[in-house]
Amino acid sequence: MVVSTERVDTVVIERDSLDGDEVALAKPDGPLAAVLLAAGIGAFALGLFTTLAEASAGFRERLVLNAAVGPLSGKTVWATVVFVIAWVVLHVMWRERDRILRSATTAFVVLTLLGLLGTFPIFFQAFAPE
Amino acid sequence: MQLTDRELWTLIHGMGLGALFLLAFGGGLAGFYSLRPEWLTTAGIRERIARLDVGTVVMAVVAWLTVITGTWIIYPWYRAAPPEGTTDLEAYPRSYLLANENLADWHHFGMEWKEHIAWIAPYLATVVAFGAVYYGRRLAYEPAVRRLLMWVFIAAFAVAGIAGLFGALITKAAPIL
Numbered sequence: 091m092v093v094s095t096e097r098v099d100t101v102v103i104e105r106d107s108l109d110g111d112e113v114a115l116a117k118p119d120g121p122l123a124a125v126l127l128a129a130g131i132g133a134f135a136l137g138l139f140t141t142l143a144e145a146s147a148g149f150r151e152r153l154v155l156n157a158a159v160g161p162l163s164g165k166t167v168w169a170t171v172v173f174v175i176a177w178v179v180l181h182v183m184w185r186e187r188d189r190i191l192r193s194a195t196t197a198f199v200v201l202t203l204l205g206l207l208g209t210f211p212i213f214f215q216a217f218a219p220e
Numbered sequence: 221m222q223l224t225d226r227e228l229w230t231l232i233h234g235m236g237l238g239a240l241f242l243l244a245f246g247g248g249l250a251g252f253y254s255l256r257p258e259w260l261t262t263a264g265i266r267e268r269i270a271r272l273d274v275g276t277v278v279m280a281v282v283a284w285l286t287v288i289t290g291t292w293i294i295y296p297w298y299r300a301a302p303p304e305g306t307t308d309l310e311a312y313p314r315s316y317l318l319a320n321e322n323l324a325d326w327h328h329f330g331m332e333w334k335e336h337i338a339w340i341a342p343y344l345a346t347v348v349a350f351g352a353v354y355y356g357r358r359l360a361y362e363p364a365v366r367r368l369l370m371w372v373f374i375a376a377f378a379v380a381g382i383a384g385l386f387g388a389l390i391t392k393a394a395p396i397l
Binding site: 122129 | 333
């Protein structure tokens with residue numbers, strides 16, 4: 091028996107049986123798109139804060155939430171806050187939406203790559219004042 | 221064979237939490253890869269999903285604990301400034317590395333990269349855990365979603381691996397005593 095592995099968007103009006111169990115119903119991809127994009131936004135925020143902290147002593151000082159940890163405390167706390175807020179907002183907006191995972195994935199890849207760039211020392215240290 | 225409190229926390233952070241995340245990755249990736257209806261019975265899918273759900277959630281929690289312990293417990297010891305006039309800098313790893321021209325890049329590059337990139341791992345691990353729990357058994361019938369989660373999982377492993385590698389090497393060059 092050939093089993094198709096492609097996504098099937100059908101309304102189950104009769105119980106489908108497969109070895110005595112039912113096939114799980116399709117789910118909208120909005121919630122996954124929301125957390126995915128939020129992670130990209132959080133990663134981007136971290137890269138942005140890291141680079142800005144290197145470029146501006148004033149910004150760097152404002153990131154110090156804990157003296158022992160230094161500016162890293164603010165970078166990580168605020169980036170995480172951005173991630174959580176983005177997730178909540180996007181989840182509320184997209185929880186019933188479907189077919190948006192592809193575009194969310196594209197945005198996630200771009201934002202995460204920018205975040206990785208912004209946290210790479212050779213890059214952000216280039217913005218340090220001379 | 222005694223460990224100081226600082227060495228114990230460094231062990232928990234690196235060899236406990238960090239290593240657990242990296243080691244569990246292999247099992248998780250195999251779990252995602254093998255979740256195919258053409259390879260498994262429905263009972264097998266149910267069993268695999270339960271394990272995948274627990275495994276990815278635990279890994280996400282471990283990733284968060286790793287970066288939190290690293291940033292808020294161990295990092296302050298690493299970056300503590302020595303009192304003026306201190307000549308033996310071994311108790312002050314950051315200053316110790318920066319004082320030696322041959323070791324300075326372990327901080328300028330190694331620690332600067334590790335302390336930032338590590339925080340992306342829990343964001344990605346959270347995506348993977350959410351995806352596994354949200355889709356549940358449906359994940360077996362959504363190959364594109366499964367592939368996406370696998371790649372995000374691999375990315376989480378890669379950034380955690382970079383952080384772990386530099387953590388191990390920096391600890392070797394300037395241990396937290």
